Amino acid sequence: MEALKIVDPSLLGLTSEQYSSLGPYLWVVGGSLLAMIFAVVPFIPARISVVCIAIASLIGAVVSAAHQITADRTDLFAGMMVSDGYSAFFNILFLATAALSILASVRYLEKQKLEYPEYYVLMLFSTFGMMLMASTLDLISIFIALEIMSLSAYVLVGFRRNDRRSNEAAMKYFILGAAASAILLYGTALLYGSTGSFLITDILARVTTKPELMTPAYHLGGWLVIVGFLFKVAAVPFHMWMPDVYEGAPTPITGFMTTGIKAASFAAFVRVFISLGYGKDIEAAIGGRLHDVLWVIALITMFFGNVIALTQTNLKRMLAYSSIANTGYLLVGMIAAPHSEAGYAPILMYLATYTVMNLGAFSILSVLSGKGDTNLNLHDLSGLARRHPWLSFAFAVFLFSMAGIPPTAGFASKYYLFYSAIQAGEIWLVVLAVLCSVIGVYYYLRVIVYMYMRENEGLEKFAVPALAAFSIAMMVAMTLQIGILPSKMIAVTKKVVAKL
């Protein structure tokens, strides 16, 4: 073998603006480490200190990430990582998700007697994993970021140690997560084998220049990577783990997972999707059929997500299936993105509004849930509107938004998504999506029926914690604001996607 190529030393040094673009990541890592330390400091009550550090680091990260959106693209670590508008947008999304989940879980953990500070540390680690996923261009580092995020998530799911359901959920999530990561990895290996590079941008470049590289191994590898991601976002044939895990996990964690982890998976999925050349001319060999497969997967995801949610009485499981249905709508966006003028912007917007809605709903659920996540069934909610008018109003807004009824954000993002899908010529898919969402309207409204129209024999009155109330109120405001004036959000997503 000829002499090993020596790595060029200049790559390791960081220029000043590279350094600033790493700001958000440093804040989060610093925050998590500091939190770990303070967790064991004897005389300060761990609970307060860890939470404050976590929130402080998140806010710092958000501030520094905000600069990145406008800043132009800077490559880091020899192209393995990039800090552009796209990754900044997602970073802000993840940081907001983490902050709001922490706000919701402070009082929740107290109520459930689970006040172990590691909760917040793991949360920060997982957020860091997500941020990495949104900004790496290297397949291996995507795998590593995925594992950082997932491992902390496995533990968070199993956080209620002595509860059988929580353990079972964690175990299921772990086994199937590990298997899926292995599948993803094997796909990476095959891609590496056939194109010789890990950087997804290089893979694209090499494949476009030398089409003969697209051997069957390349296609198998590409598909295995896609399947790995489809598992993570819980598209239908690969969704079976999700409802059990969501039901078993503590409620704020379920909220964190439905929004954060799904958004991160989609962020990475979009980058890989582009790199596989889907939609460009080279996809002729695989493209025609890839489109049909994705079309079918999107349809069955939407259909089964909505239909099974119809039969659920447990709210967490119902929202799990509704999240599967939303994955279906996002897949419609993915299919339509290359051919429509708006590109991937609608997906970003949908993910943002979806996060706000679901986080709001889950914060309310974590406020409502009793010891060990009991009384989260439909009939526990009956007559809620009489006892907690404002809480049920907030929940109604989120549900209307999920159902896609105007003046809410859900409607604006769904409209934007279907609008671009029609431009891509997927008319019949949109018609089917619209009909599936009608099924969705039924079970979202059924919850409102229980809250407003049933007699008052649900759970008795209880105090709504201030922190949770604040975060819920903020999310309601955001849902209505995006719903009524969506143009700002659409402009941001369009600008961000333009430089992808």
Added chain:
Amino acid sequence: MEWLNTHLLTALTFLPLAWAVAGMAIPGRFSKHWTLAGSLLLFAVSLKLYYGFDPHGAEFQFAESVEWIPGLGVNYLIGMDGISLWLILLTTFLMPIVVLSSYNGVEDREKEYYTLLMALQTGMIGAFVSLDSFLFYVFWEAMLIPMYFLIGIWGGKDRIYATMKFFIFTMVGSLLMLVAIFFLAYQHKMQFGSFSTALVELYKVRLDGSGFLSTQSLLFLAFALAFAIKVPLFPLHTWLPDAHVQAPTAGSVILAGVLLKMGGYGFIRFAFPLFPQAVVLYQPTFLVLGSVAIVYGAWVAMVQPDMKKLVAYSSVSHMGYVIIGLFSLNAIGSTGAVYQMLNHGISTPALFLMVGMLYERRHTKEIKEYGGITKVMPLFAVAFMIATLSSVALPGTNGFIGEFLILLGAWKANPGLTVLAATGVIFGAVYMLWMIQRVMFGPLTNEANKKLKDLSLREIVVLAPLMVAIFWMGVAPNFFFRKMETSITRLVDRTAKAGAVAVALKGER
């Protein structure tokens, strides 16, 4: 005040909502007076609209345009013409009556009740004034939420089934309309280079309207489905009786008075001008459906045991007239259809209010529970008789003008079907008079009916404006036609021109 003159329609649309939100601060007991004051104020403001509207002026007046979602070519574009003028006035005219009628009808959660009523009014007026198809869709859906809660919370026994059915039914139709709106906007981009959902822009979009399943026909069917559900047209009407029977009096008055007109208005504003060839192609189908709706509605109404359901099915029959009026595609038929919408918005609410009054006294809507009411409630009997005459279309009342013009217009379009539709005149008399005979006349057998009190002053004030309107619209219809004539001729010309094209196409194929 200056702002008010230039932005009258925006003020008219959002005043009720603002008023309701302001009303939050008021203790529950006074919210009804507050809402009544608000609705009367709104009626006054809408009269300003009447005087400001110049029938021979521009097609859409009091227009306002503000950019809303530039990325998708959606802007907040509102305006009104002769037809929507009268529908807005009908809404603002009915609202004070509705509020006054539910004074002692509603006890629990009064504040939410009146807030929802005002929010409903915002949705309705918004839908009537919006000239941007996306904005129309937003108001069209936003209108459903208050009605959903009104029926669901203050409704009758199985209100949840009724309100859910009402919501999902309308939702299916309107979602398909939304897809059609997207497609239209996309076609506009293909043909004119920029996205736009504004109505005036979409009029310019050229669509292939040749066959029954051409793009224009499919789009027309998507719009027509949403509006046919709302009208409701014969096969899609089953949500109406349930919604009416379970809704509180105020809810069913507004539902019958204004929400059903949304379907008809939708046809006039969107389906007809956007897809003229498809309208001509599907004219016979809708004429048949309309006539069947008339006879079917009348026949099924005849055998209803429950008064409210009877009146609900009578609405199906009356709105069947509107459909054949619209689809007769000539000035007389269309004017008759618009006028019939206004009549129906006066006579059916009157009937519902009175059934509500009986319900408030006896807590039952079953016809067999009543009999010989005239003896104890003579004034009520007079009012009920007048409302029946209007709904039976007796000359001199508003019903006659509507039905006469519609049947005359439909006769020009398709004489055979008009005979079938005209039989509705007989069956209309049959089910109404039979109901009156079983409720009003006959011996006073039921003990409970003996103690019924006649109309209180409040109830008289509620019914009086409707009674006056019935006769005024019957004797002096020109007062109403003057303002809407040019708008209707524009509507008819556009479809007639396209009709000629379609006929030519059909001819040479």
Added chain:
Amino acid sequence: MLKWIPLLPLIGFTINGFWYALIQCRPGAKKAGATIPGLIATLAIFGAFLISVKTFLELKGMPAEGRFVEQHLFNWIHVGDLDLKMALRVDSLSTLFTLVITGVGTLIHLYSIGYMSHDATPGKFFAYLNLFCFAMLMLVMGSSLPILFLGWEGVGLCSYLLIGYWYEDLEKAKAGKKAFIANRVGDLGFLLGMFMIYTHFGTLEFTKITELLARGDFIAAISPAAITATCLLLFVGCTGKSAQIPLYVWLPDAMAGPTPVSALIHAATMVTSGIYLVSRLNGLFSLSHTAMMTMAVIGGLTAFFAATIAIAQNDIKKVLAYSTVSQLGYMFLACGVGAYTAGVFHVITHAFFKALMFLGAGSVIHGMHEEQDILKMGGLRLKMPVTFVTFLVGWVAICGLPPFSGFFSKDEILWNAFASPHGSKLLWVVGAVTAAMTAFYMTRMFYLTFMGKPRFDESKMGGAHDSHAAHGHDDHAGHGHADHGHAPQGVHESPATMTIPLVVLAILSIVGGFIGIPHMSWLEEWLEPVIPAHDPATFTAGHTTEYLLMGVSTLIAILSIAYAWKTYTNLKEASARKARHAKLHETLEHKWYVDEAYESAVIQPIYEMSVKLWKNVDVAVIDRVVLGFGRVSEWTGQAARTAQTGSIQVYAVMILIGLALSLGYLVRGF
């Protein structure tokens, strides 16, 4: 000046109406007497009568062709090319009708003050009566078909309100409903006829239609079938309103209303509106021979058919009702054979003597304390002399004995049926036979009521509110108003306010015939501008046969009167004959079971059909389909849900299957 004719009754209606609604309806309002509202109503209609007389005189002064007065009130509907004006127009034809309506109306209003003295809500009654007069006047004075239609349905409404006036009795309310719906069926035909006219003539104004009818080229352009169809549709409207064969069933039941109502509406005015319509559009009708022929045949048939039923009726008002149906049949027979003037002439004379007899019957019933069955009457000539004499005049007039009005008008019709180009011998035979039967049943009724020995026990009569439960009685079940006001008191003559109208009408019945004496009839010359007279050349027979026929019809009348008089002198013999052909008598008594036939053939099937429609189509089909979608998605949801077994293995297998399937498709694309 013209607008005051309909306006005065309208004002009367509003005064009485509001007075009743606002004062009498208040709970605990004291019971109002009949005189004040009665006076208001009578004055209103009397004022209208004076103005119509003034108009008549005005018209007399005008030259023949310009003989009309017009007044434009306001334009009613202006839509597209349809421009309807609310305008009144009185020409020679409609002035006659206004005179009859207001004249007879005033007499009847006066009469009902007395008749309704014991009623609980006289205000309401007189309000409805005035509203009726307003509607009837609008009908005859309207300048266009829609205004005529406005009056047309207005009178239908008033007849509904007045028939069901005593709404407490369900039978009466049902009768009201039946009347309105039967009229509505007719109105449907009228409506469609109007549309035909509008589409073919482009206008609904009478003046413009008559102009177009005059233009030969215009008429040639329209297909004869269209004209016949229009005429037949309009005729369907007439059968509904003027109670001809298919739709006459409501008139006998309309007797449930108070007697003045029967007199005014169901004898003198409303039922004749059909004749007014036909004679107003005589130009159109005479264009289509088939339409004329159907009208004549149906008219003849109705006359004959109703006469047969009248023979077997025992209720005094029912007899008169069927006789009205029969006389209307005569009028349509006249119009059918082209003799519109004869039809109008018979309308006028019939208004006089039929109103007279109805009021007479009313006075009998009032005197006999609500007894309507003629078998329980008899010998009233001594108790009620004025009623007796006036009723005698009415009876003789209707039988058609020479000097009386009935003779001239009926004979004119029979002559035209016989000799006019559109007529036929058969029609004359039917007319003659019916005339015989008319004389028979009229004599039967007259004799049983007034002659012979009284067949009632006077002592039981006239006690405290004796509300008999007898079938079809207009019992005075006033709202619990105390007693009859005076001690049990025998059969008494009616008070002055009731007898004066009787006398006036009797005089009119005698004098009425002289306006239409054959060959020098003032009426024919008067109606010339509206109804072109027949030129005698086209007649199939000369004067001699005319006079011969006159003799024959008088002879027939006298013979059947004598025959009836003889049979009913001894009741036993009459009842024996009735027993002999009992079955025929029984069918006649049950009105040939027509009502039952309608019930089973039309009403019952529609009722069952709508129940089926509701139960099967609405609930079973549409709802099930709608809910079906929900159920299907629910079912698939349940099915898919059970796949979620919870075991990791199953989940992993699902992943693998998903992977394998998609890979297979990707690689080979099955």
Added chain:
Amino acid sequence: MNTENLVAPWVVQSFCAMIFFIGLSGVLVRRNILVILMCVELMLNAVNLSFVAYAHQLQDMGGQMAVFFIIVVAAAESAVGLGLLIAMFRTLKTVDTDEIRLLKE
């Protein structure tokens, strides 16, 4: 270095594929979670081998480098996996996947 007696690349790759699918089927079939964890490790190592094979074939150090990352991650993964297993065992007293059927439908 003569290359003629070396193993053909597709042989190595198919070998790795075989191991990978053995590991995958192990995860599907076996009931005991410990065995499942081992099978996951097997899958990861199969990927390692294929990485090394490709690295050699492409003469590029990237593959070799990736193996280290994978080994680190696999270690972390199994640590967490075993931790969760112990926690589960403490409550459910079993490691059999058939037992953990609490969350279903």
